[in-house]
Amino acid sequence: MQTLIFHLIISIIVLFLGAQKQQDKNDNSGFEDLYKKSSNLFFANPDSCLVLAQYALKTANKENNKKNIASALLLIGKSNNKLNNTKQAIIDLKASEEIYFELNMQDSIAQIINIYGEIAENSGDYDEAIKQYNKKxxxxxxxxDKIGVANTLNKLxxxxxxxxxxxxxxxxxxxxxxxxxxIGYVIGKANALGNIANVNEAMKNSKKAxxxxxxxxxxxxxxxxxxKIANTFMNIGVVYYYTNEYDKALKNFSKSLEISERLGNKLMEAYLLNNIACTYQVLKKYKETLKYFEKALxxxxxxxxxxxxxxxxxxxxATQIELGNLNDALVKSNKALSIAKDIKASDLTLESYKLLSDIYNKNKNYEEALSYFKLYKEANDTLFNETNQRQIAEMNAKYESQLKEKEIQALQIKEQQRIIVFVSITVILFMIIAVTSYVRFRQRRRDVNFLKSVIESLTHPFCVYNVDTHKIEMANKTAENPSSPYFKYLNGHDSDKTSTSFTPNTTEKVLKNKTMISMEFPIELNNEETKYYEFYGFPILDNKKNVTKIIEYAVDITEKKVAMQKIKSAFEREKELNDLKSQFISSTSHEFRTPLATLFSSVELIQHYDKTNSESKKLYHIARIKSVVKYMARMLDDILTINKAEANMLEFEPEKFNLRSFxxxxxxDVLVYASSNHYINQIFEGKTNSVFLDTKLLRHILSNLLSNAIKYSPHGGQIIFKTEILEDEVVFLIRDEGIGIPKENQKNLFQHFFRxxxxxxxxxxxxxxxxxxxxxEAHNGKIEFESEINRGTKFIIKLPLPKNTQP
Structure with a gap:
């Protein structure tokens, strides 16, 4: 009993004081463990990364390990920088730099200087960024460190x-x-090519970009x-935008935005929202244009x-100019010009000059319009002068020339290799044929020719493997095709020259069993395509029953494998649906049987109490009947609703109503199903009580979630029901302390009939x-949930509010 009470207390502490438990756990962890956990969270959750890094620093200080102290301070600085706590980030980085300087750890100092450069770059101080990158x-x-040099040159x-x-x-x-x-640095090459493409794009060289x-x-x-994929999709979209291929531009922007939002990359998200808005602007879709620009800002x-x-x-x-809102356009252009000058961004300054000239021209203030146009012309001439264009063209030409030279050298080497392989194979074959011909030339000449013609006529890849030399002695033309599993062995691409078996094939089993073997393998070809083959291996034995050669051929069964997998998936899905339907029929029958029994017994008792004139008991059972009828009506309503949804007939009819009362x-309604151990803690936040939503659909959402919270908390407990009305959406949070949902079941949670x-x-x-x-989904909303076994479940519902009805 004492153990049970102890575990109950621990569970309550975990639920309500989770942060304290995490602190206790972290205090007892070693530095390496804390530092590793913190580093792993840097990109996905910088807030948690910062907390764990601070615990790591405490541990390092206790151990008085200078290197660990510096590492923790560096990670704290990086986290603060990612969270836009720039001043604190610089303080942490300076402290880390001093220790690394004392320890003479130059590579770590370079990391810190790189962050200084990024901070300066993000604030628009490009001269300071260049200064820091040159130090690095x-x-x-x-x-x-050539990789470090390559990366830093890109930064510059x-x-x-x-x-x-x-x-x-x-x-x-x-x-x-x-x-x-x-140095074969693939990522560095890709980054450099991307930045070269950026410059070509800026210089209007779209084809090259x-x-x-x-x-x-x-x-x-x-x-x-x-x-990097997201960034490249964005850049491709920008080029298509400037070549007036707007559908392609939006497609690429959308792909990039989806990835960036998933990764939590806010900077990329801002760029992409801007680009999408610009595309809609060209298409004259101003509502979408303003929406995406405001999001980007x-x-x-x-x-x-x-x-x-x-x-x-x-x-x-620019958008407000097109809409005729010149005063708003003037304010925004002047603000943009001020920022562009502060950060010394010549391209943005140029754009602001042009916009201001257009605004004053439309306002018929020709003196100001001319003044800004002159500033625009001077800046434009400086930015795109002929010398710049010529230097860039020369650099592109030099690079293309270098590429062609390397291609020619590679082709020459490849040709030499082919000649060597061809000559080697020819010599070996000639020797074998010469020896064989010397002994029984006349008797076997026709047989050899016949054998060659048979081998060449085979449509499947075929080869003869010599166990002693570990090489393929003979193969048909199909085996030399790039799509053949033997291609890499026949063209000198195999790195393991001394292997006694292919990778994969039947050789090892044939050598062991000395009999015909058939096996299936997935093979990754040189073009990185994966195919499935069925290999057949036949041993050739000498007088001592030793395997000297293996004849092997391969049958491509990829289409068969794919077809079988599709059939298997369809069968499993059909079986799953049938099981769910059976479960639904069984559950529904049970669900109706229980209230019907209650209804029947209550009617009989009313008849009995009618004779005894017991009015209070009659009223009690009439209330039970009403409750049962209401429950059955709700079940039928659920079935009809899901049927409508499946037929795409679910209507969305929003109206204005008082959400607090609702x-x-x-x-x-749901407290009818609750016990005395259940407690619903309602929290309502917002500047107004009125919203514009579909009350019928909202009732389905809240009733189901609250009744589930009660139903699946059989031992009672607190149920939090929080409603928060924001500027553009309503957020509902429902959290219970019930049995929770197993992780393996969570992916199927919203399927029909699934439990x-x-x-x-x-x-x-x-x-x-x-x-x-x-x-x-009918509200264009979002649903999220978190659950843990025996700890409870939390659902968050976000429903957007139309702009004209927002609080």
């Missing part, structure tokens, strides 16, 4: 590009590209670098990216959450 470059050169190129000094930018990017290619971006996208997709201000704020303000000004009614494996004897048809999902 010198450290990498002294350490002979980007900073010069922001200053609109395109020839200098290309100089650094091509230098980075050359080093990356020399698309060519480079397509090459880069292929590299990042092979490496599965999602952030909000995100940019949140991360305090000066360049993007100024760029978005310029874009908003939520109170819902609570009264988790741990519900036991708790009644239900498996329709409630499916209806909730459909009702949320």
């Amino acid at each position: 470059l010198n450290i990498h050169k002294n350490l002979n 190129g980007v900073a010069y590009k922001y200053k609109a000094k395109y020839s200098q930018a290309l100089e650094y990017h091509y230098a980075s590209l050359q080093i990356s290619e020399e 698309i060519e480079l971006y397509t090459q880069i996208l292929s590299i990042y997709q092979k490496l599965n670098h999602e952030d 909000h995100v940019s201000e949140k991360i305090d990216n000066k360049w993007n704020i100024a760029n978005t303000l310029n874009n908003l000004a 939520c109170g009614e819902i609570i009264e 988790a494996k741990n519900v036991g004897s708790i009644s239900g048809a498996g329709l409630g959450l499916a209806i909730v999902k459909k009702a949320v």
Whole structure:
């Protein structure tokens, strides 16, 4: 009993004081464990990363380990910088730098200087960024760290590009590209090519930019670098935008935005929202244009990216000019110009001058219009002078020339290799044929020719493997095809020359069993395509019954495998649906049988009490009948609702109503199913009580979630029901302390008729959450949940509010 009480107390502490428990746990963890956990959270959750890094610092201080102290301070500084706590980040980084300097750890100092450069770059101080990156470059050169040199050259190129000094930018990017290619640094090469494409794009060389971006996208997709894939999709979209291919532009922007939102990359998100808005602007869809520009400005201000704020303000000004809102356009253009001058962004300054000239011209203030046009003309001439264009063209030409030279060299080497392989194979075959011919030339000449013709006529890849030499002695033309599993062995691409078996094939089993063997393997070809083959191996034995050669051929069964997999998946899905339907029929029958029994017994008791004139008992059983009828009506309503949703007939009919009162009614309805151990804690926040939503669908959402919270909390407990009315949406939070949902069941939670494996004897048809999902989707809303076994479940519903009805 004491143990049970102890565990109950611990559970309550975990639920309500989770942060304290985490602190206790972290205090007892070693530095290495804390530092590793913190580092893993840096990109996904910088807030948690910062907390764990601070615990790691405490541990390092206790151990008085200077290196660990510096590492923790560096991670804290990086986290603060990512969270836009720039001043604190610099303090932490300075403290870390002092220790690393004392320990003479130059590579770590280079990391810190890199962050200084990024901070300066994000604030628009490009001269300071260049200064810091040059310091970092010198450290990498002294350490002979070529990867660090390549990355830093790229950083310098980007900073010069922001200053609109395109020839200098290309100089650094091509230098980075050359080093990356020399050392086989794939990521560095892709980054350099991407930045070269950026500059070509800025200089209106769209064809070259698309060519480079397509090459880069292929590299990042092979490496599965999602952030780089997102960035490349964005850049491709920008080029299509400037070539007036707006559908392609929106398609690429949308792909990039989806990845960036998933990764939590706010800077990329701001860029993409800007680009989408610009595209809608060209298409004259001003409602969408303003919507996306405002979103972009909000995100940019949140991360305090000066360049993007100024760029978005310029874009908003251009839109307002088109809509005739010249006063608003004037305010935004002047604000953008002020920021652009502060951060020395020549391209944004140029754009602001042009916009101001247009605004004053439309206001018929020709003196001001002319003044700004002159400033625009001077800046434009400086930015795009002929010398710049010529230098950039020369650099592109030099790079293309280098590429062609390397291609020619590669082709020459490849040709030499082919000649060597061909000569070697020819000599070996000639020797074998010569020896054989010497002994029984006349007798076997016809047999040999016949055998060759038979082998060449085979449509499947065929080869003869020599066990002693570990080489393929003979193969047909099909085996030499790039799609053949033997191609890499026949063309000198296999790195393991001494292997006694292919990878994979039947050789090992044939050698062991000395009999015919058939096996299936997935094979990755040289073009990285995976195919399935069925291999057949036949041994050739000598007089001592030893295997001397193996004849093997392969049958491509990829289509068969794929077809079988599709059939299997369809069968499993059909079986799953049948099981769910059977479960639904069984559950529904049970659900109706119980209330009908209650209804029948209550009617009999009313008849009995009618004779005894017991009015209070009659009223009690009449109330029971009403409750049962209401329950059955709700079940039927659920079935009809899910049927409508499946037929796409679920109607969305929003109306204005008092949400606070509505939520109170819902609570009264669901409390019928609650016990005395249940307690609903209602929290209502917002400047107004009125909203514009579909009350019928909202009732489905809240009733199902609250009744589930009661139903699946059989031992009672607190149920939190929080409603928060924001500017553009309503957020509902419902959290219980019930049995929770097993992780393996969570992916199927919103399927029709599905119920988790741990519900036991708790009644239900498996329709409630499916209806909730459909009702949320009808509002264009979002539903999220978190659950832990025996700890409870939390649902969050977000429903958007129309602009004209927002509080």
